[in-house]
Amino acid sequence: MAQTAEQAAQRARVTIGDSEFDRDTAVTLREDGVYDAELSAGWTILEAVNGGYLLAMLGRALGEALPHPDPFSVSAHYLTASVPGPAVIRTQVARVGRTLSTGQASLFQFAPDGTEIERIRVVGTYGDLDGLSDEVRTSARPPAIPPLERCLGPSDGPVPLAGGSAITERLDIRIDPATVGWAVGAPSGKGEMRGWFGLADGRDADPLSLLLAVDALPPTSFELGLKGWTPTIELTAHIRCRPAPGPLRVSITTRNLAGGFLEEDADVWDSADRLVAQSRQLARAPRG
Amino acid sequence: MAQTAEQAAQRARVTIGDSEFDRDTAVTLREDGVYDAELSAGWTILEAVNGGYLLAMLGRALGEALPHPDPFSVSAHYLTASVPGPAVIRTQVARVGRTLSTGQASLFQFAPDGTEIERIRVVGTYGDLDGLSDEVRTSARPPAIPPLERCLGPSDGPVPLAGGSAITERLDIRIDPATVGWAVGAPSGKGEMRGWFGLADGRDADPLSLLLAVDALPPTSFELGLKGWTPTIELTAHIRCRPAPGPLRVSITTRNLAGGFLEEDADVWDSADRLVAQSRQLARAPRG
Numbered sequence: 001m002a003q004t005a006e007q008a009a010q011r012a013r014v015t016i017g018d019s020e021f022d023r024d025t026a027v028t029l030r031e032d033g034v035y036d037a038e039l040s041a042g043w044t045i046l047e048a049v050n051g052g053y054l055l056a057m058l059g060r061a062l063g064e065a066l067p068h069p070d071p072f073s074v075s076a077h078y079l080t081a082s083v084p085g086p087a088v089i090r091t092q093v094a095r096v097g098r099t100l101s102t103g104q105a106s107l108f109q110f111a112p113d114g115t116e117i118e119r120i121r122v123v124g125t126y127g128d129l130d131g132l133s134d135e136v137r138t139s140a141r142p143p144a145i146p147p148l149e150r151c152l153g154p155s156d157g158p159v160p161l162a163g164g165s166a167i168t169e170r171l172d173i174r175i176d177p178a179t180v181g182w183a184v185g186a187p188s189g190k191g192e193m194r195g196w197f198g199l200a201d202g203r204d205a206d207p208l209s210l211l212l213a214v215d216a217l218p219p220t221s222f223e224l225g226l227k228g229w230t231p232t233i234e235l236t237a238h239i240r241c242r243p244a245p246g247p248l249r250v251s252i253t254t255r256n257l258a259g260g261f262l263e264e265d266a267d268v269w270d271s272a273d274r275l276v277a278q279s280r281q282l283a284r285a286p287r288g
Numbered sequence: 289m290a291q292t293a294e295q296a297a298q299r300a301r302v303t304i305g306d307s308e309f310d311r312d313t314a315v316t317l318r319e320d321g322v323y324d325a326e327l328s329a330g331w332t333i334l335e336a337v338n339g340g341y342l343l344a345m346l347g348r349a350l351g352e353a354l355p356h357p358d359p360f361s362v363s364a365h366y367l368t369a370s371v372p373g374p375a376v377i378r379t380q381v382a383r384v385g386r387t388l389s390t391g392q393a394s395l396f397q398f399a400p401d402g403t404e405i406e407r408i409r410v411v412g413t414y415g416d417l418d419g420l421s422d423e424v425r426t427s428a429r430p431p432a433i434p435p436l437e438r439c440l441g442p443s444d445g446p447v448p449l450a451g452g453s454a455i456t457e458r459l460d461i462r463i464d465p466a467t468v469g470w471a472v473g474a475p476s477g478k479g480e481m482r483g484w485f486g487l488a489d490g491r492d493a494d495p496l497s498l499l500l501a502v503d504a505l506p507p508t509s510f511e512l513g514l515k516g517w518t519p520t521i522e523l524t525a526h527i528r529c530r531p532a533p534g535p536l537r538v539s540i541t542t543r544n545l546a547g548g549f550l551e552e553d554a555d556v557w558d559s560a561d562r563l564v565a566q567s568r569q570l571a572r573a574p575r576g
């Protein structure tokens with residue numbers, strides 16, 4: 001999308017640690033292992049708080065609670081629908097090792113009488129990405145996505161790419177034209193969605209924003225011709241290396257829609273052509 | 289492998305619920321949510337207790353603790369190495385819904401002074417596979433594996449398919465000849481392993497034995513030319529439908545070996561050509 005002068009200026013000064021994403025995923029230590037948080041209305045799709053945004057917030061809390069800084073594998077089970085507003089995250093350390101440590105975090109919100117309602121339960125194993133060897137032996141190749149300027153964003157003509165949702169203002173997502181058939185009533189029938197991913201204010205990617213990136217594209221179910229919500233049951237993300245600066249490429253794939261459920265696999269590639277994150281989620285298929 | 293008359297007779301009488309696998313994954317209620325168990329030495333590879341066997345036992349405990357019977361998505365973080373002998377499984381119910389419920393289970397063993405040492409922490413979401421619609425829209429296809437009689441088992445000549453390990457006597461695994469190069473010093477260099485999977489006593493597959501099946505083949509790292517142990521950090525399995533009777537086909541794939549870690553994706557297909565389970569694990573790569 002075209003940048004305003006204001007946006008361009010903002011891009012120049014936003015850094016990891018000092019950006020909207022960082023402020024909106026901030027957690028405040030209340031007592032040992034317990035963090036207060038505020039779910040921002042800025043990361044909602046229609047009424048729902050984005051699951052990747054929530055995972056990033058939980059990932060931040062777990063990173064504070066554990067001695068190792070970076071999420072290596074984070075498994076989240078989504079229990080009830082989160083809403084914008086106050087939340088509390090309760091963490092617990094399961095094991096501390098030399099190179100890896102594992103802990104648990106649950107995000108709760110509050111019933112009118114103050115009772116805590118659990119939204120998400122996460123178990124995560126953390127390590128230090130900077131401590132990994134540089135050895136790469138991989139058969140995976142980056143997805144074939146056209147250059148960013150040939151992909152489509154919310155402001156490109158009539159294509160309503162989740163238009164009207166607050167989160168679209170915070171993300172800079174450009175979808176591969178080959179996977180936007182759904183937006184003009186002609187879904188491909190293939191369970192594929194691909195695109196470029198960045199934060200709208202120009203903040204570069206880090207391991208926490210990768211937890212957002214794996215669940216930020218429109219769902220593959222749209223290209224399968226299904227309309228409506230695809231609520232995540234469970235999502236596990238592996239962060240495989242620290243992403244280089246620059247836009248990410250995200251490819252999501254569904255191979256099996258059966259019995260009312262589907263899996264969605266995401267691969268995230270950085271500007272250095274490295275596979276920086278992989279995720280798989282199980283979701284309920286829309287009834288449409 | 290050739291069946292003895294005794295094996296053939298045994299096959300005829302072993303049923304789900306009354307088999308070695310069922311006895312060796314049994315859990316005994318000690319008190320509300322707490323189960324005693326015995327890790328059998330029969331499911332070890334060299335010294336290590338197989339991670340899929342442990343996952344099946346935890347899956348059984350969680351199925352007893354939750355109101356829904358079948359694992360839909362089970363995420364396990366492996367903390368410390370399990371050993372044959374007594375264990376206790378502590379479960380907790382996180383949420384009970386109409387169609388799905390979620391809980392947590394940890395398996396502990398004991399230090400010489402009796403202190404509990406956590407081995408594995410699992411969060412699982414359960415449902416009722418029999419309650420799912422029959423609708424299948426899938427692009428996934430069963431792996432191209434030669435007929436069972438043309439695949440290779442432990443007794444086929446010099447190929448030492450995990451020979452000498454107790455678990456080989458309990459499994460009936462026949463590897464696709466195209467993915468056994470490692471066994472004769474000629475690994476393919478591709479991160480692929482495929483084969484037929486069954487229990488040696490002829491017990492048919494069920495959702496719990498699928499949790500074993502996703503982590504039972506030799507690791508893909510062997511075909512990548514690496515020797516030695518590939519310890520699982522985290523494994524998440526999705527059970528997508530109840531498997532039909534008959535042998536399973538299992539395909540495992542690694543696309544990214546980087547920084548000393550690799551992912552292993554498993555697809556499990558039943559005799560009716562349905563994708564019955566999908567899993568992904570993050571593991572440490574062998575140093576070899």
